[in-house]
Amino acid sequence: QKEVEQNSGPLSVPEGAIASLNCTYSDRGSQSFFWYRQYSGKSPELIMSIYSNGDKEDGRFTAQLNKASQYVSLLIRDSQPSDSATYLCAVKSGAAGNKLTFGGGTRVLVKP
C-alpha cells in the first residue's frame, strides 16, 4: 500500500469551474500536509499547507483536512487555463529529518 495516494487523472475541468483533488495517507501520526503545483518540466512549487482539521483558504485555493479519515483535499475555484498542471500531495511524518512523502500527483487540465 502506497503511503500517499492520489488519482493520477487527468482531471479535466472547464474554465471557471471548481477542480476538486483528493489525497489519502496511511501514517496516522502525520501532522503536516502540503499541496504542490508542478508545471511540465519544472520543479514543484508549494501552494498550500494545512496542519489542523477543517478548511484553509488562500485566494482561489482551499485545502481541507480530515485526520480521522486520513484524507486531505484541494479545491481550485474559478479554474483558469494557467492552473493546468500536476498537483502533488505531500505529507510530513514528523520523524527524523522532517521527511516529506509525496503522492504520485493528479494532472489537471483546464479547458477554455
Added chain:
Amino acid sequence: SQTIHQWPATLVQPVGSPLSLECTVEGTSNPNLYWYRQAAGRGLQLLFYSVGIGQISSEVPQNLSASRPQDRQFILSSKKLLLSDSGFYLCAWSGDWDSGGYTFGSGTRLTVV
C-alpha cells in the same frame, strides 16, 4: 531571503560515466537538505536527506551516493551511471526549526544514453 541553486539544468551522460550534481542554499544556516528523483510521469522519490554536515541518510539503496561537505552544500554522485538513473533530480531544503514544506531547486534533467 533564502534561495536554492541547483546545476546543471540538463545533462546527457553515457552509461558507465560518473555523475556529480551540486546544490547550494543561501540565506539560511543548518538547513535540512534533500535529494529527490522523479521518473517520467511519476511522483517524487526521496533518495537522500541530510540534517547536518557529513550526516547522510539513504532512503533507497541504489547506484547513487550523497555528500554534504559544507553546511549549505549537498552533492549527489555516482561512479557509474545506469540507464535506470535517468530522471529529473531535485534538491530541496527545509528549516530544521519548523514544520513547513520544502523549497525545491530548479532541478536537473539527467538522460543516460
